[in-house]
Amino acid sequence: MLKRILIVFLFTIICFTISIVWWSTQSNVSSGIYPLNSGGSIVLTVEENIPIASFSLPVVWVKAHPWQKTPTIDKLIFRDDKGNVFSKMEGEYILQVDEDLPWYKRNIHSEVEMMINGESKVTIGERTMTSIKDSFDENYMLNSLQLQVNGMEETFSMDKTYQFTLIGNEDQVSHNRWVMNGLLGFNGTGYIFRLDGPKGDVLERILFWLPGMTENDINNMMYTFDDDFELYSNELDEFNGEPLNLPLTLTEREMLLYIPLSSKNIDELKGKIVYIQPFFQFSNQDGDQYYSGGMGSIGEFYPKIGGINLILPEE
Known part of the structure; x- marks a missing residue:
């Protein structure tokens, strides 16, 4: 009986170890939210009554473990090459993920909606927006991204990624x-x-x-x-x-x-x-x-x- 229990115990340990090793091979970076290495020119029309435009930034959430709670973004800021802020979001932005994804998937693709020439404050189920400047610039070149998740802040170099061009409203x-x-x-x-x-x-x-x-x-x-x-x-x-x-x-x-x-x-x-x-x-x-x-x-x-x-x- 003791021998059987020992075999079951060892088998469980081996399976658990294999699972941990397999999980770690699904990504070569530590857990967190990362911008996807993407870019190009993004031409946007502005809102009808406010000089801001919406853009969805593609990101990947690398999970620490299969049961990790969906992270909350406290702050996300876009800066140009002069350090000027041209998009800012802060509050409690819960990353949107597909609930039908299998539990064992480690790299989760998602998007974060940002407002170009806009500042937004997010709470659960609500977002308020104001413009950073009364009128929009024609071009914004993204140079760096400041991201704070669950109280931990990091900066990402975004040089040679996105160029945003705003052209007026949809009627044009x-x-x-x-x-x-x-x-x-x-x-x-x-x-x-x-x-x-x-x-x-x-x-x-x-x-x-x-x-x-x-x-x-x-x-x-x-x-x-x-x-x-x-x-x-x-x-x-x-x-x-x-x-x-x-x-x-x-x-x-x-x-x-x-x-x-x-x-x-x-x-x-x-x-x-x-x-x-x-x-x-x-x-x-x-x-x-x-x-x-x-x-x-x-x-x-x-x-x-x-x-x-x-x-x-x-x-």
Whole structure:
């Protein structure tokens, strides 16, 4: 009898040890909340009566153990490269998680809603918001993130991640003139966008940025009015077009736009979740301006070997 009890006890210890080892292999970082290594240009429309815009920051909660209580965020702050705060949330923000996830899943993906040019105070079931400035800047470049969870504060370097552009309210976005209706990653060297719309409108500006992009990269954009989109996905290995100089009068109803990536861009993007969602600023023949865009994709540029790509806190 004693021998049987000893065997059961040893078997339980072995199973428990194996479970602990398996759990620890699910992540190579300690428990906590981490920003997902992601980035790109985020174009946002502002609220109708207040100059702020909503953005959902992707994060990963690495659980300490299977039964850990969902953490509460006390404070989350966005700063630019000058240290200026352009988004702040504080209070009791309980991380939103899918309750149907299996108990043994250690890396939990979630999002935290932040207000650009906004300050919000969160209590259970309630959020109040005010603007940081009476008017919004056109661009905000995220440089660092300050996160406090359950009383513990950490700072994350967010350089070369997000560029936020605010364009006014939703009324300035058109869905029935020039629109993007195709996106192609082209031979690992860049992206081709397909657009169509009425003749005579003018393309004035392209709101698109990826981590590592410079003015030189923007100036290397090309276009063509030849609709060879399908050929580029199957046969052609070089983009045939002309250098893009803005403003450009759109003399045809369709165009292809090629945005190349330099080798520096590609190195910067490897392993990142990138936002390929450009916006375009046009004017019609009456001179009225409008925006179009927001369609595209969000995904990993090149898969990271060895697990989820997280941004770690500064030491």
